[in-house]
Amino acid sequence: MALIELQDVSKLYGFGDATTLALDEVNLSIDKGEFVAVMGPSGCGKSTLMNLIGLLDRPSHGTFRLDNKKVSQLRPNQAAKIRRDTVGFIFQSFNLLPRLTVLENVSLPLVYKGMSERKRLKHASEMLDRVGIQSREYFLPSQLSGGQAQCAAIARALVNGPKLIIADEPTGNLDSESSRLVMELLSDIHKMGNTILFVTHNPELTRYATRVVYMHDGTIIHDEQTAIGSVATTARKVLYTLPTTKEEDDLAGVSTLMKALPSKNTSRKKGRTAVSKPKKNKRTAVSPRKKKS
Amino acid sequence: MAISKGHIRAGVTAVRSAKLRSFWTMLGVIIGVTSVITVVAIGQGIKQQIGGQIHKLGNDLITIRPAQLHGSTGVKNNGVNVLSGLNVTGALTKKDIMSVAQTPGVSASAPLTITTGAVKSDVETYDKGFVIGTSASLASLLNQNIEYGSFLTEDDMGTDAAVLGAGAAEDLFDENVPLGRSFTFHGHEFVVRGIFNRFNTTPLSEQADFNKAIFIPNDVAQSLSNNTAPTYEILARPKDKKQTAKIAAVIQGTLSKNHGGQDNFEVLQGNQNLQSSDGILDLLTRLIAGVAAISLLVGGIGIMNVMLVSVAERTHEIGIRKAIGATDRQILSQFMIEATVLSLTGGIIGIILSLIIDLVLRLTTNLQPVISWQVALLATGVSLLVGVIFGTVPALKAARKDPIDALRSQ
Incomplete structure (x- = not known):
């Protein structure tokens, strides 16, 4: 039974002529226990997808089932409760509250659950032990190294026993050593049966994943299963066979990965000029329903 | 959602973490509460002193004194004299x-x-x-x-x-x-x-x-x-x-x-004096207390402004809290509690300050201000109310923030 099930999910931003399509009829099904890496160039809709799955946002069209419950049109408070109980977030910039100690940060989700202070601090402390930074309990986030801060953030994501962990570029702000540490930790968590969804730009990190999803222009263009421990085939192609990004590609926001993949619609690409986020201005006010034809 | 000890502690922590700013925020409420309590206390004190004297003389004491002949159009005595003034004719x-x-x-x-x-x-x-x-x-x-x-x-x-x-x-x-x-x-x-x-x-x-x-x-x-x-x-x-x-x-x-x-004389009974002076004193006390109460209002507006700034500054924090599962109501109550802690603390400091002023007045003048617990309670209640009323707008603003936008802001 799929934990996450997206059916024709679209997300539109803005009104009238300024409408942009961030997600274009995405269909995605993720089973319990999968470790999914999401890759794609900036502005391809990865973050929008993460926000939708994490219930921070609602799809404009389509249905989204999380844990067999239809959650596509929840009210903010209901969404908050599901977020609290079933989703754990890990961010690129850690997002720990700077004025709270590590322990208090980790116990914060439990505060919103209404757990008593003693119980939640005990719980948080256990969780910090699990990620290996229990000795830093009473430190402030600013006193931690990047790797430790991300470990604390992971502990916070885990403290509620979520069914799903969403990590948006968890290693984006870390050096390679800390990255490895954080990824090993996520890998351990995965081995214990958790479902993890993470966004990355680094093809190397697909090594840890069981499945890699490539996105482009708001749609999923490639989806492959991969063995743990080896870089995904498509990603490896990017990594080893392609030259690094050229300057003009950089300006146009075209990544190496994009070039390596078969384009969705080549004719559209030709007309594109050097703007930083081409897809944002591309198709204005197009209803996703019309596109089906 | 019930408000627990933890929520209040979080509010106190937030206030304490920005001590200086919290103090300036509270200053309006402190001044307001202090002036209301002190003014009412002085009024009450004078009333009791005069009342005590009349009581000592007895309600049945009849006072005969010369009066101005033409004074019949206005008030016969100037209200706060107990026995008499020497400035009358006749x-x-x-x-x-x-x-x-x-x-x-x-x-x-x-x-x-x-x-x-x-x-x-x-x-x-x-x-x-x-x-x-x-x-x-x-x-x-x-x-x-x-x-x-x-x-x-x-x-x-x-x-x-x-x-x-x-x-x-x-x-x-x-x-x-x-x-x-x-x-x-x-x-x-x-x-x-x-x-x-x-x-x-x-x-x-x-x-x-x-x-x-x-x-x-x-x-x-x-x-x-x-x-x-x-x-x-x-x-x-x-x-x-x-x-x-x-x-x-x-x-x-x-x-x-x-x-x-x-x-060209007047015959007064003891309690007649008391009634007229009480009336005038009450009116005066209420008037000045009313003016002082305006400063409470200004204090409340001060709290609102600082809370609005605080909400804007902490947008990112609100985003994080929402992402990890805080509901709108939980964010709302967090900021409401902060505003209330601010104004209530201001009120309590104001009460302490007016006790000190009371003591100083007693030692240095012949005034004997009386701070009644009713007035202190009222001042506390009003400052609580100020916090709730003026905390609502910033708290609502915080609660209604979109989590994604809030997370994105730095």
Whole structure:
């Protein structure tokens, strides 16, 4: 039974002529226990997808089932409760509250659950032990190294026993050593049966994943299963066979990965000029329903 | 969602983490609460002091004093005087004194006649007080004890005996108990018969200070001044308390006849004085307290502004809290509690400050402000209310933030 099930999910931003399509009829099904890496160039809709799955946002069209419950049109408070109980977030910039100690940060989700202070601090402390930074309990986030801060953030994501962990570029702000540490930790968590969804730009990190999803222009263009421990085939192609990004590609926001993949619609690409986020201005006010034809 | 101890602690922590800013925020509430409490306390204090004095004199005390003839259009007395002011015109005569004394139902009466002239002892020439001619009943009419010696008696009438106010005794003889010592006044040598206990003085009152006065028999005072000394007040007490109003009316009639039908005097009963002064004091207290309450309002607006800034500054934090599962209501209550903690702390500091001001006033002036627990409770309640009212707008703003936008802001 799929934990996450997206059916024709679209997300539109803005009104009238300024409408942009961030997600274009995405269909995605993720089973319990999968470790999914999401890759794609900036502005391809990865973050929008993460926000939708994490219930921070609602799809404009389509249905989204999380844990067999239809959650596509929840009210903010209901969404908050599901977020609290079933989703754990890990961010690129850690997002720990700077004025709270590590322990208090980790116990914060439990505060919103209404757990008593003693119980939640005990719980948080256990969780910090699990990620290996229990000795830093009473430190402030600013006193931690990047790797430790991300470990604390992971502990916070885990403290509620979520069914799903969403990590948006968890290693984006870390050096390679800390990255490895954080990824090993996520890998351990995965081995214990958790479902993890993470966004990355680094093809190397697909090594840890069981499945890699490539996105482009708001749609999923490639989806492959991969063995743990080896870089995904498509990603490896990017990594080893392609030259690094050229300057003009950089300006146009075209990544190496994009070039390596078969384009969705080549004719559209030709007309594109050097703007930083081409897809944002591309198709204005197009209803996703019309596109089906 | 119930508000737990943890929520309040989080609010206190947030306030404490920005101590200086919190203080400036609270300042408006502190000033507001302090001024409201202090103003009301001073008003209450004066009321009680005057009330206490009237109570001591007794409700049944009838006061007869000269009045301005044309004063009938306005208020007859200026409200805060207990016994009388000396600034009134008209005069009470010897005949009036006799009439009051002989009115049926009057158990005791005493005139207060001011006699001018310098008083000399072997130590000092005394000019700070005045000499008052009176009768033997004065001490009992004023309910004032004699500390040393005794008051003038009926037998002392016509003799050169004197009783001193506590202050006059010290000033005139440089000692507290100058019993038996003498001073000269208009060529007569007076012997000190007794010393009064210290009279309570009343703030705002223009009343003569009896502590500085020298009391001599009324007939001696009259003869020394060739019957020109003005009697500025006659005090009388009825035998039966219940008859006070009736007897006051009788005195009014008799004196009116004495004055040929001209009412250039007034007859007041003890509680009449109290009522009018209470009314004016209440009005004044309310007025000033109202002005002070405006500063509470301004304080509330201050809290609102700082909370709005705080919400804007902490947008990212709100985003994080929402992402990890805080509902809108939980964010709302977080900021509401912060605003309430701010204003309530301000209110409590204000109460403490007004207690200190109260103490300072008691030590340095003759005011005796009374801080009632009702007023303190009211001030606390109002500051709580200010926090809730002015915390609502910023808290709502925080609660309604979109989590994605909030997370994106840095």
